Amino acid sequence: MRMTSRFIFYILLILLTPQWVGAAERLLVGAAANYILPFKELAAAFEKKTDINVKWTFTSSGNLYSQIAAGAPYDIFLSADEQRPADLFRKNIAGKPFVYATGRLVLWSAQKDACRSKTWQGALKSNMKKIAIPNPEVSPYGAEAYSVIKGTGLWELVKPQLVFAQDTSQAFQYAVTGGAAIAFTSRSFTLSEQGKKGCYYMIEEAQLVRQAACILKKARNRNAAEVFSAFLLSPEAVAIRMRYGYE
Amino acid sequence: MDMNSLILSPLYLSLQLALVTTTTLILLTAPLAYLLVHARFPGKSFFEALLNLPLALPPTVIGFYLLILMGPEGAAGRTWEAVTGSPLLFTFTGITLASMVYSLPFALQPMKAAFEKIDRRLLESAYVLGLTPMSAFVKVVLPNSLHGLAASAILVFLHTLGAFGVLLIVGGSIPGETRVFSIAIYEAVQSMNYREAGILSFILLPVGFLFLLLVNRLIRR
Structure with missing residues (x-):
């Protein structure tokens, strides 16, 4: 019993000392x-x-x-x-x-044949699966994506397919893991190791x-x-x- | 990041949080559980339901209320800032308070069960021999319900290690301050560091398993 309580005391002592001393x-x-x-x-x-x-x-x-x-x-x-x-x-x-x-907004897919269409609007229209977009409320890239989709009049069409990610990183992740077929995200992710394996459209209509x-x-x-x-x-x-x- | 900020710092922080939460919570809830077993007062069942509310609510609801309460405009946050000069949200103290609220039912239930099991005759003899209720609690009740206390402690410890949503809302993810193990894993997944997430998750697996075996043994006794 004395051994145990001493042991417990030392563990407590170590754990209760602040971590960032010095x-x-x-x-x-x-x-x-x-x-x-x-x-x-x-x-x-x-x-x-x-x-x-x-x-x-x-x-x-x-x-x-x-x-x-x-x-x-x-x-x-x-x-x-x-x-x-x-x-x-x-x-x-x-x-x-x-x-x-x-930065720039892009539409990225892990599958190279998702980019067969000439324009990103075409790719969106021919896509039947989920589309990842960063939540426009908290992500400026998501807000930009929202306004270009609205601007091209595709919103009503793609709305049922949208999945909202917390941020650009999660939107990209959804497309990498296959949860979504394509994703609106920041251009930087297309230059990552995984990003280079897929294909993307630069969204020229979007503001920088x-x-x-x-x-x-x-x-x-x-x-x-x-x-x-x-x-x-x-x-x-x-x-x-x-x-x-x-x- | 190096190994320290990747694995050791969140691990250490989680253990620290779990230990501090467990110790304070057990000390505070032991008398409370005893009161619930023995005392009669109006509104007792309402009071008990209130204490157990964290069991029935999603962590986001608890997190949301705590965020408001502990924020710079909230009662707890304002008082704390007035007394100590530092904010409560996004600090270690803040997440400790949050996990105490979050784990309260887990401390309460096993202790209550243990106190209920104590033979009333033991207590009666203690009173006959002239012990005050307070010293009867310390000298008779506590030694006879150690396994219940231990079960409570382990459950709270594990529940705190596993806490996520509440801590994310109240603490954010400040490295070395509120980025505990569960949040570090979440962030590793978020940034697609699956290897890192795998290592971190695998570390926690045997810990949880071992403690559960221990709880089982304590409860059977």
């Missing part, structure tokens, strides 16, 4: 899911150059926005639109936004998606956040994001 400078980034691929490379390159440890969370811009408005402790917010950072700036929750990438970032007023590590923001616009970072289809 950790190096740490930066917490909340990033829109479409930026997942370039971001991982950017963070690795940044960590090599500085002593700053970058941690991140990827989800839809809308989800990150509401978390931040409710006080989530991110240092930097990389949104997939300009509106949400501008909104946080206006509410005095974040500093002045800056555009860090410009200008993605803005902002440093939060409550950032615990303002200096690191500023260094990282500057890095996001450096030639090195531009080269990385160009490889993933961002302008």
